[in-house]
Each structure stands twice: as structure tokens, then as C-alpha cells.
Amino acid sequence: MGIREVREIGDEILTKQCKDVPKMTFRTKILIEDMLDTMYEKNGVGLAAPQVGVLKKIVVIDVGEGPIVLINPEIIEASGEQTGEEGCLSVPGKWGIVTRPERVKIRALNQDMEPFEMEGEGLLARAFCHEIDHLFGELYVDKTEDGLHDTAYEAYEEKDGEETEE
Numbered sequence: 519m520g521i522r523e524v525r526e527i528g529d530e531i532l533t534k535q536c537k538d539v540p541k542m543t544f545r546t547k548i549l550i551e552d553m554l555d556t557m558y559e560k561n562g563v564g565l566a567a568p569q570v571g572v573l574k575k576i577v578v579i580d581v582g583e584g585p586i587v588l589i590n591p592e593i594i595e596a597s598g599e600q601t602g603e604e605g606c607l608s609v610p611g612k613w614g615i616v617t618r619p620e621r622v623k624i625r626a627l628n629q630d631m632e633p634f635e636m637e638g639e640g641l642l643a644r645a646f647c648h649e650i651d652h653l654f655g656e657l658y659v660d661k662t663e664d665g666l667h668d669t670a671y672e673a674y675e676e677k678d679g680e681e682t683e684e
């Protein structure tokens with residue numbers, strides 16, 4: 519178990535193309551465990567390997583329905599459209615409006631390197647797109663409709679003086 523440092527926007531590794539995972543190794547198993555720990559620690563719904571500095575095609579996701587691990591994932595079908603807020607652990611304190619498909623079907627390998635397919639709707643479809651984009655060096659900040667906004671965190675900070683006990 520371990521929490522890894524999350525790379526932030528401006529770090530070149532986030533712009534690079536990831537490599538396929540050819541076989542499962544002990545090292546890769548540890549990486550996946552650490553990615554899950556890091557995602558939960560930071561309250562994220564997804565994390566891609568380049569965000570912890572590893573250029574491998576590995577994604578972890580949990581939209582509140584349990585952990586999903588995707589190795590070498592690809593989108594094989596997409597339909598519909600959803601427009602909504604998106605954030606990223608590599609772009610702390612910001613959010614933006616991004617349009618994504620409403621339904622997405624992916625194909626990937628599980629941790630035993632067995633192929634499977636999975637369909638996602640709504641938030642899960644958004645997470646599939648966002649995390650798979652990371653594997654190709656793409657960040658949501660380049661897909662926003664009207665740029666980045668600050669999260670409510672800053673407004674909360676302004677009240678700090680009055681509520682230091684909390």
C-alpha cells in the first residue's frame with residue numbers, strides 16, 4: 519500500500535503517450551494498488567498511471583460503485599452527448615465544462631490480463647473518456663467550453679478568519 523505523488527499540470531509526463539502493458543508483473547500489481555490508494559486518499563473518481571509518473575496504459579476508476587481497473591483500455595463504442603462539470607487530480611482547485619458521450623463501451627484487460635468489455639453511462643462514461651485521454655497525453659483543460667473555473671474551496675478559504683475552530 520502506498521500513496522503516490524500526483525503529477526500536476528505543467529509536468530511534461532502528463533502530455534506523453536503511454537505504452538501498452540505486455541504482461542502482469544509484481545511491480546505492476548503494486549502500482550495498481552498504489553493508484554487505488556492514491557485515488558481514494560485524494561477523493562478522486564479516477565486516476566491514470568501517467569498521473570503518478572508512469573507511462574503505462576493503466577487506469578483505475580470508482581464512481582461510487584466499487585473499483586474498476588482497466589489495462590490497455592480502448593473505447594470501442596460511444597453514443598449520445600452529456601455536458602457537465604469535470605475536474606482532475608492533476609489540475610487541483612479547478613473545474614471546467616466538458617461535453618462527452620453519454621454512453622461509452624470500452625474493451626480492456628483485467629488484472630489477470632483477461633480481456634473484457636464494459637459499458638458506462640453518465641459519470642462512468644465521462645470517467646472512461648477522461649482517464650483514457652490521460653493515456654494519450656490529453657487533459658480535459660484543452661476541451662473545456664469556457665476555460666477553467668476556481669472551485670468553491672477558495673470562497674471557503676476567505677471565511678477562514680471567522681471559523682478557525684472548524
Ligand code: ZN
Pocket residue numbers: 605606607608648649652
Ligand atoms: Zn484527470
